[in-house]
Amino acid sequence: MKQMIEEIEVRAREELFINIQPIQAAGRLTPEAMKAIIAYGDGYSTCDWCMAPFRLDKIRMPPINEFHVKLAKFVGMDQARVVPGARRGFQAVVSSLVEKGDSVIVSALAHYTEFLAVENVGGIVKEVPLNEENIVTGENTAQKIEKVKKETGKLPKLIMMDHFDYMFGNEHDIHGIAKVAKEYDVPFLANCAYSLGVMPVNGKEMGADFLVGSGHKSFASPAPSGILATTNEWAEKVFRTTQMVGDLTGRKFGIKEVEMMGCTLMGANLIAMMASFPAVHERVKHWDDEIKKANYFIDEFLKIEGNKVLSEMPRKHTLTKVDTTGSFDKIARTHKRRGFFFSDELKKRRIIGEFAGATRQWKLNTYGLTWDQIKYLAEAFQDIAKKYGMNVA
Amino acid sequence: MDNEKRKSWRNFLILERGKNCTGKKLYNTVIHYRWLAGVAEWYRRRAADPLHVGSIPTPGSNVLKRSNLVLLSPELMVMTEKAVEETFAALFALTDLRQIFRDTKPTYRFNSEQKRQIKEIIEKVRQSLDVIEEELTK
Numbered sequence: 061m062k063q064m065i066e067e068i069e070v071r072a073r074e075e076l077f078i079n080i081q082p083i084q085a086a087g088r089l090t091p092e093a094m095k096a097i098i099a100y101g102d103g104y105s106t107c108d109w110c111m112a113p114f115r116l117d118k119i120r121m122p123p124i125n126e127f128h129v130k131l132a133k134f135v136g137m138d139q140a141r142v143v144p145g146a147r148r149g150f151q152a153v154v155s156s157l158v159e160k161g162d163s164v165i166v167s168a169l170a171h172y173t174e175f176l177a178v179e180n181v182g183g184i185v186k187e188v189p190l191n192e193e194n195i196v197t198g199e200n201t202a203q204k205i206e207k208v209k210k211e212t213g214k215l216p217k218l219i220m221m222d223h224f225d226y227m228f229g230n231e232h233d234i235h236g237i238a239k240v241a242k243e244y245d246v247p248f249l250a251n252c253a254y255s256l257g258v259m260p261v262n263g264k265e266m267g268a269d270f271l272v273g274s275g276h277k278s279f280a281s282p283a284p285s286g287i288l289a290t291t292n293e294w295a296e297k298v299f300r301t302t303q304m305v306g307d308l309t310g311r312k313f314g315i316k317e318v319e320m321m322g323c324t325l326m327g328a329n330l331i332a333m334m335a336s337f338p339a340v341h342e343r344v345k346h347w348d349d350e351i352k353k354a355n356y357f358i359d360e361f362l363k364i365e366g367n368k369v370l371s372e373m374p375r376k377h378t379l380t381k382v383d384t385t386g387s388f389d390k391i392a393r394t395h396k397r398r399g400f401f402f403s404d405e406l407k408k409r410r411i412i413g414e415f416a417g418a419t420r421q422w423k424l425n426t427y428g429l430t431w432d433q434i435k436y437l438a439e440a441f442q443d444i445a446k447k448y449g450m451n452v453a
Numbered sequence: 454m455d456n457e458k459r460k461s462w463r464n465f466l467i468l469e470r471g472k473n474c475t476g477k478k479l480y481n482t483v484i485h486y487r488w489l490a491g492v493a494e495w496y497r498r499r500a501a502d503p504l505h506v507g508s509i510p511t512p513g514s515n516v517l518k519r520s521n522l523v524l525l526s527p528e529l530m531v532m533t534e535k536a537v538e539e540t541f542a543a544l545f546a547l548t549d550l551r552q553i554f555r556d557t558k559p560t561y562r563f564n565s566e567q568k569r570q571i572k573e574i575i576e577k578v579r580q581s582l583d584v585i586e587e588e589l590t591k
Contacts, residue, residue, distance in 0.1 A: 075554035091552040095545050410559030430556060 073412060078433055081413030082379050082423035083226060086258045087276040087283070089332065096335035097282065101328040113315045116323040116330075117141060127334045134341060135271050136262030137289035139299065141317075142275075142325035142333065146253045147173035149272035149288035151180065152319035153249055154218065156298045158183040163208045163216040167196045167232065169225040171251070186216060193372055194228050196221060198236025205244050219246050223261070224254040228371040229379030229423075238267025247294065253277050254379060256287060257340050258427065259347035269294050275329070280336035280343075285329050353434045354378040354426050360438035365451040366390070370421065378427040389419040391448045402444070409440040536588040543581035546574045 061070050073079055074088060089097070109121040117128040132140035143149045150173055158164055160182030166174050168187045178185050188196050188204045201219065208216050219241045223234050234250055241248035249270040252261050256273030257280065263271035275285025290298055298319055305312045316322040325333070354375045361367055366386025371377075388402050395401040399417040406414060415422045426434060442452045553567055553574075563571065 074558075075551055076558060078559060088555075091548050094548045094551065098544050098548065099541060432560070432562075433558070436560065 077407075077410050077412040078429065078437055079413040080411065080424040080426065080437070082425045083277060085378065085425035085427035086254075086278040086280065087274070088280060088428055089282065090280045090336045090339045092335040092339060093280055093282070093332035096332040097328050100331040104327050104331070106323065106326040106330060115315050115317070116320075116326065118315075122331060122334065124330065124334070127337065130337070131287065132289055134337075135256060135273070135287065135289045136264045136266075137268075137271055138292040139295045140287060140289040141299065141320060142330055143286045143288050143320070144325050144329075145173075145276070145284035146171075146251065146272045146274040146286040147177065148284075148324070149270075149286050150174050150177040150220065150249070150251070152288055153270050153272075153290075153298055154178055154183065154220075155181055156300070156319055157247060158217045162218075163212055163214070165201065165204055165208070165216045165219040165221075165246075167220075167222050167225065169194070169196070169222060169227050169230075170220065171222070171226055171253070174220050174251070183217070188221075194230050194370075195372065196232040196237065198233050198240045201237045202240045202243075205240065205246065215244055216246055218249060220249045220251060222251045222254070223256075223266075224252075224377050224379070226254060226379070227423075228381045229254065229375070229377035229425075230372045231376045234266055234268075241269075242267060253286075254377065258344060258350070258378075260344050263289055264291070270298070275325075275333050279333060280340055281333040282329050285325055285333050350378050350427055351375060353429065353431065354380065357426050357434050357438050361441055363453040364442060364445040365453070379423060379425045381421060381423045383421050385420045387445060387450055388448075391450075392419040405444045405447070406440070409443070411437065411440055532588045536585045539581040539584040539588075543578045543585075546577040546581070550574045 061072050063069050079085070079088075106116060106119065106124070110119055116124060118125050120126075128140055128142070131142070132138060143152065154164065154177040158178065158181050162183045163186050164178045164183050166178075166185050166187055168190050170185070170187065175185055186204060186208050188201050191197055191200065201221070205216060205219075208214075219237065221234060221237050222232055224231055238248050238250070247269040248267065249272060250263065250266055250268035251272050253272065253274035254277060255261050256271065257275075257278035261271070261273075269291060271287070271289040273279060273287035273289075275281030275287065276283035279285065279287070288298075299317045300319070302313050302316050302318050313322070354377070358369055358373075358375055358380060361382065362369065364387050366384070368383040368386065369375075370381040370383050371379075384402075389399070392399040392401060397404060399419040402419050403414060403416045406412065414424060426437070429437065445452050550571065553563070553570060554561070557563060557567065
């Protein structure tokens with residue numbers, strides 16, 4: 061592929077290959093978002109029409125203020141802010157609620173940025189163990205809270221739990237966990253990085269006090285982008301405005317939100333997110349189709365002798381962790397290209413996005429592929445298996 | 454804009470464009486300068502700026518050197534606007550083509566609707582290029 065400028069290649073992976081990369085699939089931009097990048101990726105940093113009261117979520121042209129209102133409604137919360145990635149959402153909430161030495165309950169599959177957000181304020185993470193199906197339950201969460209209470213004499217300050225995790229793409233008992241959080245009166249943050257924007261998500265119905273989503277993982281938006289939404293009750297705390305006054309000049313910047321560092325997600329990223337919103341709003345209604353396609357693919361994948369699925373079955377998400385130790389890895393052990401033979405074979409069939417060289421446990425995501433592409437993908441795996449003498453049922 | 458600032462701009466423009474620069478002509482010149490300076494810069498009031506002077510404290514400090522200044526004719530404005538508009542239209546149409554590649558990869562077996570869309574996109578890009586050529590080379 062030609063280079064745009066020296067050493068930076070044109071990115072045409074999405075036009076030339078079926079990309080099964082596990083964590084970026086639903087962040088793939090819509091054509092509307094790509095057009096927004098063409099038009100607004102030109103030095104625009106949201107300041108063109110920034111007028112009183114000088115805050116990102118108040119800008120009327122383009123209608124950023126309106127987008128914030130629609131976004132809050134879309135996720136079933138009272139207020140929403142755009143943030144540069146889900147991680148900044150965790151950070152804002154943790155920084156508002158947690159102090160040095162406080163405990164925060166997270167999942168044993170929590171994303172590392174949840175750890176960092178807690179560490180940043182001197183808090184301590186306490187992980188809830190998974191059950192035998194790699195699911196976090198309300199019951200296990202309650203047990204962990206009791207344990208923390210016994211050990212520290214205090215309740216945890218926050219519970220942060222994934223709706224769907226990044227490792228298996230499993231659905232966790234988010235409603236049960238929310239119920240436990242209410243019983244113990246501990247605020248609850250639902251990490252919906254892999255659900256908000258691909259399936260219907262309603263924060264209040266879920267019982268969440270905070271909802272965090274990822275633009276570049278599930279909202280057809282460029283990285284970094286994300287969403288932090290909350291209730292009016294908690295908005296006062298997390299979206300609190302600055303009280304600081306300059307000692308020399310007496311300056312104050314009243315409306316700026318401390319945790320948001322004033323303005324949050326700016327420029328082309330925000331406009332692209334807004335441009336994708338109508339399509340995202342529509343696509344969540346078709347999540348069932350995505351699940352049908354994912355399960356069709358997995359059924360075909362499992363016809364290859366030795367293949368296993370490590371995620372919960374049947375699939376409730378398009379991100380799946382698979383185990384090919386009993387199939388493709390057997391070939392890799394003696395192949396001169398080792399595990400890379402598998403990548404080579406996939407690439408020959410115009411498929412990319414697997415973890416290059418991995419032939420044991422790895423992840424894939426089928427989100428957004430058409431039925432033709434899903435069938436092609438399934439046949440491609442079977443074709444490779446047959447080529448190397450594996451049995452395909 | 455406060456009176457003092459308006460006055461200073463008026464004086465600057467009269468100096469710049471000559472003493473006959475009044476009335477409609479002055480108004481058009483103001484519009485022209487606003488365009489040069491950038492709408493955002495003209496209107497912006499920064500919360501961080503206690504003096505509320507925007508980021509161009511001296512009128513004209515960011516415009517071209519006087520010797521390079523030309524009064525842009527309305528025809529020129531329309532011509533460039535049209536060409537720029539068609540440049541974006543062509544880029545957007547090609548983005549729709551990218552989406553067709555994405556939807557049909559890696560076999561690119563197009564159905565009748567996609568074939569129709571491809572023809573439409575190509576036609577649209579051609580038309581845009583024609584307008585750009587016509588506007589910029591006439």
